[in-house]
Amino acid sequence: MPGPFSGPFSSGPALAASADPAETAREAATALRAAAERLRAAGGARDRVAALTGTVRAYEEGLTALREGLRRAALREQTIAAVLDARREEIARLVGVLAGIERNPETVVLLHPTGPLGAARAGMMLGEVTPALQAEAEALRRQMDEVALIRALQESAADDLAAGLAGVQTARTELSQAIAERRDLPQRFAADPERLAHLALSSETLDGFAEGLAQVGGMAPEGSAPPGFEALRGTLPLPVEGTLLRGFEQADAAGIERPGLVLATRPLALVTTPVAATIRYRGPLLDYGNVMVLEPAEGYLLVLAGMAQVYGGEGQVLPGGTPVGLMGGADPNRAAFLDAAAEGGGNDRPETLYMELRQGGSPVDPAPWFARQ
Template identity: 50%
Template sequence: MILRAVTLLCLFAGAAQAQMTTAEAARDAVRMLEESAQALSEARGGRERVKALTEIVKGYETGLAALRDGMRAASLKEAQLTEDLQARDKEISRLLGVLQSISRAPAPVTLLHPSGPTGTARAGMLLSDVTPGLKARADALRADLEEVQALRLLQAQSAAKLQEGLEGAQEARTALSKAVADRTDLPRRFVENPVQTAVLIAATETLEGFASGLSTIAEDEAPGSLPDISHRKGKLALPVQGQLLRRAGEADAAGVRRPGLLIATGPQAVVTTPTAATIRYAGPLLNYGLVAILEPQADTLFIFAGLEAVFGQTGQVLPAGDPLGLMGGELRTDVSLSGDGAGNARPETLYIEVRELNQPVDPQDWFRTTDKG
């Protein structure tokens, strides 16, 4: 699986040559896969294997996104050239007619003029001036037609590679899920009381209310907390690859405003821990779907909502970069031509909320983000 992944992603740069940033992303994915494959071959414990597989899944996500961008660029360019050629249909027909008539006429007849040698000389001069221009236009037309054919071939080849990449990504996710389930080397700060958890969920009407009662579900909790990470504010990477859709406090289509970020992700994208943290809760909650609540330091909570699957158990301590879960959605081979890379490419959304002393704060105070679009 690893060798095939490296070979596959080496082709992404070729499929994405229309955009240098896309090719660079593909090369980054190849490097990430090579490093991960080496780490996987050297991994002995469950934690090392989980880390290596996590990087492999991320590498697939980066490479597949690069391939999709390349296919989108090729499709748009092919459509643009085809439309341009169709708009110039009459001009092209006249050009081809002139070229054909010149090629069919014998050279002496072409150069002969009724007015005699002077007219013939003038006609020859005009023809010598016109012919390079006709040839240049014919060469440009030939180049455009060849480019359309090449782009169509590239799209057909890329579609096959995309399908192969999706299958490899699914294999990597399956292996990751199994490795997470098999590991037994994670430290645990407390044991969850399932009865208290059920009571808290039943009595909860808001995310704030649930967060305020999290201490009641912990039993035999070890004293102290993880080291303070306040110095890393604004430097943490987002837990998932995606695009920022809404900032804290921005209204959605229904006019609802939430204190967290909304990130658009690809289907089945892996969500990782931005820093070492204790799992305070993992499971369904209200209308948020599956929710994972992490405590990176005392009195601070990172809340991730909208996952399809959650890894780990309440009370465990996860290291930085560990897989926390997977987004939902269906892996598809079709490519959106919206141009912004969103749309079908990123149909899932992850909600991120940060609370300090159980008060919401702007997640962008903690996480590095980019503007939408």
């Protein structure tokens, strides 16, 4: 994979995954309950958009961690079941021996047909064998207890999952409403919707659209770049929690190369601006789906494409971390979520966000601008 990125990306701090799958699931359940408390408190927050943004993120992280905990618990249960199945005959003999010892009094077990000497030898042998049998029985008991714990965990997780899925849906709905009602964002320029719409319809390429934006007006005037923007290189959070699917100018299955990054995300993942920026355009564009074009500084454009919903209006100045849209898809229902976690397979990141960074009118590799997470 080209560029400095590899593996999963995160737009913010995620829950730490415990080595114990049961502990991971418990931590996730605690996180989901904490997210529910944040949702209840968000109604009275001074900045309701910021509060709800954090709430949605908390729900997303909690559900991700819960899925991972359940997946690992299911894999552990399968491993134990496979070991026990392979040792079925050995375990049956062990249980038979232990049952025989339990049924017979110790004095009868120590009797030997050859007399006292044979009985003494049998006693010595039994004294050596019994601790080994007890150790085997104890190991078997621990494995069975672990399976019982995992199954109890899976049953209790179903309730936490149902509450989490309902909570994140409510949080997203309230966030969309709060953004629609927001009136406190500064407006850097008044956009001309008709000219923007005509530009979007008449442009044949993203390059042509970006060049046309300069003609529409509203670009940052000379010397208006936020101080220190260049210093943020290598430190920006990604706009969405996802996994790198294709790097800069890396061809897809059809051989098409795009000068940006493609991130695989979960359905309905929240997309935020990684840095303070002005909205230059929002809406459908070419074959990119819904597009958000942000201007973080003079001469720079950040293009985010492929969202199902986009927030805000042209000319608004957004603080870093402000929601700009939601990915498509739908949250799985409880049964589908549990089945996918138990099977440990399937694609849990079916949506894709395309991200392009343009400097001086030309696309550049966005990867060096973002922190490796």
